[in-house]
Amino acid sequence: MPEGDAVVRTARRLDRVLQGRTLTATDFRVPRFAVADLSGGLVTGTHTRGKHLLTRIELPDRQWTLHTHLKMEGSWRDFAPGQRWSKPWHTARVVLTTAERVAVGFSLGVVELLPRDREESVTDHLGPDVLGDDWDAAEAVRRLSDLPADLDVRDALLEQRCLAGVGTMWAAEALFATRVHPRTPVGEVADLEAVVTKAQELMAKAVRRRPTTTYVYGRRGQPCPRCRTPIRTAKTGPLGKERPAYWCPVCQAEPRDS
Numbered sequence: 001m002p003e004g005d006a007v008v009r010t011a012r013r014l015d016r017v018l019q020g021r022t023l024t025a026t027d028f029r030v031p032r033f034a035v036a037d038l039s040g041g042l043v044t045g046t047h048t049r050g051k052h053l054l055t056r057i058e059l060p061d062r063q064w065t066l067h068t069h070l071k072m073e074g075s076w077r078d079f080a081p082g083q084r085w086s087k088p089w090h091t092a093r094v095v096l097t098t099a100e101r102v103a104v105g106f107s108l109g110v111v112e113l114l115p116r117d118r119e120e121s122v123t124d125h126l127g128p129d130v131l132g133d134d135w136d137a138a139e140a141v142r143r144l145s146d147l148p149a150d151l152d153v154r155d156a157l158l159e160q161r162c163l164a165g166v167g168t169m170w171a172a173e174a175l176f177a178t179r180v181h182p183r184t185p186v187g188e189v190a191d192l193e194a195v196v197t198k199a200q201e202l203m204a205k206a207v208r209r210r211p212t213t214t215y216v217y218g219r220r221g222q223p224c225p226r227c228r229t230p231i232r233t234a235k236t237g238p239l240g241k242e243r244p245a246y247w248c249p250v251c252q253a254e255p256r257d258s
């Protein structure tokens with residue numbers, strides 16, 4: 001699943017293609033907005049909040065926000081007019097056409113058109129945005145501390161209402177960097193602020209630099225970069241929402257009673 005850094009890069013790509021341009025045609029391939037037509041709209045920019053993309057489109061009589069979320073499989077791509085799309089036609093959920101480019105959102109998990117003045121209703125439940133201007137590590141820690149103290153810290157880091165933008169990859173990397181086992185109860189982590197600060201640092205760096213390097217995520221059985229012990233993985237998390245965790249069994253000591 002794309003995490004906050006990938007979402008920011010997607011927004012920048014959409015800005016390169018759409019910002020300051022007028023839409024000559026729009027196609028929303030979701031039942032609720034199938035008849036919506038924002039052609040003639042001026043795209044003023046795409047903003048992010050955690051993993052949410054908010055594309056602002058101005059028409060003479062009304063200002064709109066197109067809210068999209070990549071969820072598991074989604075992506076935005078852009079093409080020259082008439083160019084063959086790199087993904088199947090039937091997976092397109094939104095098509096925004098300008099005179100120069102066609103931006104297509106494929107397999108998007110959320111597609112929603114909102115009046116601009118209701119834009120915040122989409123994101124006001126979120127915690128501080130790891131990559132936002134208003135990032136606030138202390139507030140993220142305060143929200144994490146409100147969770148049940150026995151919740152695994154890895155799962156706590158995925159709670160978007162505590163801090164927005166982190167997914168399984170950056171949770172794994174931040175916990176490795178701070179030597180915290182992913183199954184440590186969140187209430188027992190000695191320095192949660194160090195963990196969320198590390199997640200922020202790693203993700204801010206990942207926005208600037210490609211490709212992304214990971215030390216544990218996706219590296220099952222490969223040697224730990226610190227101690228050479230093979231990296232372990234397991235699916236952990238609440239029933240029905242299990243997601244892969246990766247850790248070094250030496251650098252990240254098991255919590256005492258597990």
Ligand SMILES: [Zn+2]
Binds near residue numbers: 225228229248250252
């Ligand atoms: Zn190690």
